[in-house]
Amino acid sequence: MALWGGRFSSAIDEALFSLSRSIEFDWRLAPYDLRASKAHLDGLVRAELVLSSDAKKIAQALRELDAEIDKGVFLPSPDDEDVHSALERGLTEKLGLLGSALRAGRSRNDQVATDLRLFALDHMIEVAHLIVNLQEALLVQAKNYADAPAPGFTHLQHAQPVVFGHELAKHAHALHRDIDRIKDWLTRTSMSPLGAGALGGSSLGVDPVTSAQALGFTDVIANSIDAVSDRDFVVEALFICAMVGSHLSRMGEEWCLWSSTEFGWAIVDDAFATGSSIMPQKKNPDIAELARGKAGRLIGNLTSVLAMLKGLPFAYNRDLQEDKEPLFDSLDTLCLVLPAFTGMVATTKFNKEVMAKSAPTGFSLATEIADYLVRVHVPFAQAHEAAGKCVQMCEKSNVQLHELTDEQFAAAHPFLKADVRKLLTVEAALGSRSTIGGTAPSSVLSQISSLSIKITKNRSWISDKSAAFSAMMSQ
Numbered sequence: 001m002a003l004w005g006g007r008f009s010s011a012i013d014e015a016l017f018s019l020s021r022s023i024e025f026d027w028r029l030a031p032y033d034l035r036a037s038k039a040h041l042d043g044l045v046r047a048e049l050v051l052s053s054d055a056k057k058i059a060q061a062l063r064e065l066d067a068e069i070d071k072g073v074f075l076p077s078p079d080d081e082d083v084h085s086a087l088e089r090g091l092t093e094k095l096g097l098l099g100s101a102l103r104a105g106r107s108r109n110d111q112v113a114t115d116l117r118l119f120a121l122d123h124m125i126e127v128a129h130l131i132v133n134l135q136e137a138l139l140v141q142a143k144n145y146a147d148a149p150a151p152g153f154t155h156l157q158h159a160q161p162v163v164f165g166h167e168l169a170k171h172a173h174a175l176h177r178d179i180d181r182i183k184d185w186l187t188r189t190s191m192s193p194l195g196a197g198a199l200g201g202s203s204l205g206v207d208p209v210t211s212a213q214a215l216g217f218t219d220v221i222a223n224s225i226d227a228v229s230d231r232d233f234v235v236e237a238l239f240i241c242a243m244v245g246s247h248l249s250r251m252g253e254e255w256c257l258w259s260s261t262e263f264g265w266a267i268v269d270d271a272f273a274t275g276s277s278i279m280p281q282k283k284n285p286d287i288a289e290l291a292r293g294k295a296g297r298l299i300g301n302l303t304s305v306l307a308m309l310k311g312l313p314f315a316y317n318r319d320l321q322e323d324k325e326p327l328f329d330s331l332d333t334l335c336l337v338l339p340a341f342t343g344m345v346a347t348t349k350f351n352k353e354v355m356a357k358s359a360p361t362g363f364s365l366a367t368e369i370a371d372y373l374v375r376v377h378v379p380f381a382q383a384h385e386a387a388g389k390c391v392q393m394c395e396k397s398n399v400q401l402h403e404l405t406d407e408q409f410a411a412a413h414p415f416l417k418a419d420v421r422k423l424l425t426v427e428a429a430l431g432s433r434s435t436i437g438g439t440a441p442s443s444v445l446s447q448i449s450s451l452s453i454k455i456t457k458n459r460s461w462i463s464d465k466s467a468a469f470s471a472m473m474s475q
Contacts, residue, residue, distance in 0.1 A: 149356045
């Protein structure tokens with residue numbers, strides 16, 4: 001059902017209709033369009049533009065459509081251009097011309113902007129919920145391995161020993177920033193465009209503030225042109241999705257490394273791994289690999305919308321039709337990947353013995369020698385040089401740092417005494433790093449406890465937002 005055409009003398013060309021048609025992807029906005037229509041209907045009644053008796057019939061028809069869509073009874077037809085025309089067709093089939101009364105005082109421009117904001121708010125809250133689940137899985141594992149020594153890496157080379165729980169917890173902190181971004185985004189996105197009309201507002205006296213409150217928005221967008229043309233909220237949502245995808249990709253890379261034969265640290269549970277069609281012995285960390293691959297898709301969606309927006313003039317343009325599929329795809333992708341990734345994280349077992357054995361290799365305790373000298377007031381440049389000489393002597397003699405003789409230590413620096421050996425153990429190196437953010441077991445347990453409190457608060461916030469949104473949608 002076309003929502004326009006009075007000034008046209010011929011029917012739309014089939015090729016143009018096929019290009020213009022968006023019902024294949026925007027149909028999923030139907031529940032949000034119906035809820036916004038109810039808020040708009042109430043506004044029309046308050047402005048005395050629709051009789052109360054007629055409004056009751058329209059409201060009943062909207063409820064019926066909602067139920068029919070939920071059951072799959074009412075579906076788009078081949079002649080429907082978009083979700084808005086499909087739903088108006090449904091109303092007119094029930095009510096005749098009265099079904100088109102809702103078109104007064106609004107345009108598809110402010111209508112779709114409202115629908116898409118509601119959709120994004122709903123689904124970003126769901127993404128936040130899934131992220132919190134992953135955070136909790138990471139912290140459970142981090143606590144289980146908060147005293148397990150492992151090599152720490154920079155440049156993929158052994159750097160300094162850490163406890164493995166510290167490695168796991170770092171990902172939960174990155175995800176916490178993603179939750180913060182969603183909370184900030186939600187504040188900016190909770191602004192209603194309904195009432196902006198095509199671009200200049202409405203002369204019919206419908207109150208945008210009351211409609212915004214009915215839809216759970218905190219305020220109304222102050223400029224009607226901005227209201228219909230703004231897609232910053234889409235770009236920001238896509239950036240957050242891309243950032244989450246990047247974090248998942250980095251985690252996935254580590255799971256791939258850790259589960260390799262060369263590392264031998266991680267044992268991925270059979271339920272979250274796959275095999276090979278030709279090599280019977282294979283056990284592949286497919287979830288980790290798929291997460292890495294999906295990151296490129298999420299980044300691409302962000303890039304495509306940014307490119308689409310960069311040169312748009314004035315108010316609404318049909319280019320903006322390209323905002324939906326990337327947003328839908330990114331949200332769907334995260335809702336698909338996050339539960340699987342969380343299951344993999346929660347069920348993976350790690351080999352403490354292999355990690356502990358590897359922790360001191362690669363002369364990872366050399367910094368302890370430099371720190372020893374700093375404590376006796378040797379400038380760090382000299383201390384660093386002396387520690388490097390100790391490593392050089394070890395390589396020539398094929399020994400470890402603690403196996404150097406007293407004479408060799410003294411040759412590296414006269415202030416290096418035999419008691420330096422007591423620092424050249426993994427346990428001593430870990431225990432000494434007990435400041436906030438350090439890798440000592442006590443510090444790691446403290447950071448886990450602190451982050452757990454924040455996660456609990458975020459889970460409560462998500463629950464409240466989700467309940468409020470569900471209540472609004474059910475009105």
